[in-house]
Amino acid sequence: MALHMMEASEVAKKVINQEELFILDVRNEADFNDWKIEGETIESMNTPYFDLIDGVDEVLPQLPEDKDILVVCAKEGSSVFVADQIVEATGRDVSALKGGMKSWSEHLEPVKIADLGDNSALYQFVRLGKGCLSYMIVSGNEAAMIDPLRMTDQYQAFADKIGVNTIHLIDTHLHADHISGGRRLAANNEGTYYLPSKDAGEVQFDFTPVEDGQEIVFGQDEVTIRAVYSPGHTIGSTSFILNDTYLFTGDILFLDSIGRPDLAGLAEDWVADLRETLYVRYKKLDQNLQVLPAHFAKLHELANDGRVVARLGDLYEHNEGLNVDDEDAFRKMVTENLPPQPNAYQEIRETNMGKLNPDQEEETEMEIGPNRCAVS
Known part of the structure; x- marks a missing residue:
């Protein structure tokens, strides 16, 4: 019998591979209800740590005999204490999540989308703990x-492993739910940071503006990334088409929903732009384009191999947000009864503008919680 420390990467693989796991989450009830580890084969229960300080007897009958057990807390310490008690009481092997939910929130799982040629490939980084998606396009x-995230060390380790220098860093828009890693990666790699010009009015640092139709061509196979102006989530939101095959939609279009227009306080102003993008601009594009969004909301959006991708034409068949014929009904859908706004979204926006410079712990606290960029 022993207490084991389970890495966030191990949990991610269990979620993607649909391996059974029982989680005892010892955070307080409100935090558990707001945000937790989820998966098709993940079973979880919540008993706050303070109810277990004097012993774990009350939870022992509820622990399954035939599943691995993982104890989870915010930062690690409480879960180690509880897991150790369960080991002593039952004689079973029990795990605690190393780094707690902080590590789960920040883990990025790289998944290959496709080879783009003999010397090129496209990778998707899945942030299971927050529903964020970012992408690396490799050529030579x-x-x-x-849409790189702030966990730049994970991208750098992956780039070093495959032997590439990341020199083009692109954000589809000024993000409000997470802190961008684009500027940092550009500085670390002597690269270029690109940001849509219409989102950059208050930005406090140097960047390369992105305009509609602009192309970035690079690498041994001369892969081509073309900008397509697609406002609505923000006034500057810009999509990108890779090699006339993949469409990076940012926070405008997801597999099961559409982007919300209210995170800068201008929902009524941006509704018309959002509808124009989704119902006119995108419909003019090749419907065989493979959509790669910046977020997902539910785990069923992940394919069996962990990828989040769908054909644009199929989304027009199945995505409810793309099938609201009445303009007034559409307006109500994207401005009323929306989910809560992301935690600290205004502070995150100002950080991405360069107005705030939080330390690492403050950045973590700002981002804690689920993805809330979609209408539903």
Whole structure:
């Protein structure tokens, strides 16, 4: 019998591979109800740590005999204490999540989307703990990234492993739910940070503006990334088409929903732009384009191999947000009864503008919680 420390990467693989796991989450009830580890084969229960300080007898009858057990807390310490008690009481092997939910929130799982040629490939980084998606496009020994997150060390380790230098860092818009890693990666790799010009009015640092129709061509296979202006989530939101095959939609279009227009306080102003993008601009594009969004909301959006991708034409068949014929009904859908706004979204926006410079712990606290960029 022993207490084991389970890495967030191990939990991610269990979620993607649909392996059974029982989680005892010892955070307080409100935090558990707001955000937790989820998966098709993940079973979880919540008993706050303070109810277990004097012993774990009350939870022992509820622990399954035939599943691995993982104890989870916010930062690690409480879960180790509880897991150790369960080991002593039952004689079973029990795990605690190393780094707690902080580590789960920040883990990125790389998944290959496709080879783009003999020397090129496209990777998707899945942030299971927050529903964020970012992308690395590799060509020869050069790479570009779209919507990189602040966990730049994980991208750098992956780039070093495959032997590439990431020199083009691109954000589809000024993000409000997470802190961008684009500027940092550009500085670390002597690269270029691209941001849509219409989102950059209050930005406090140097960047390369992105305009509609602009192309970025790089690498051994000369892969081509073309900008397509697609406002609505923000006034500057810009999509990108890779090699006339993949459409990076940012927070405008997801597999099961559409982007919300209210995170800068301008929902009524941006509704018409959002509808124009989704119902006119995107319909003019090749419907065989493979959509790669910046977020997902539910785990059923992941394919069996962990990828989040769908054909644009199929989304027009199945995505409810793309099938609201009445304009007034559409307006109500995207401005009323929306989910809560992301935690600290205004502070995150100002950080991405360069107005705030939080330390690492503050950044973590700002981002804690689920993805809330979709209408539903």
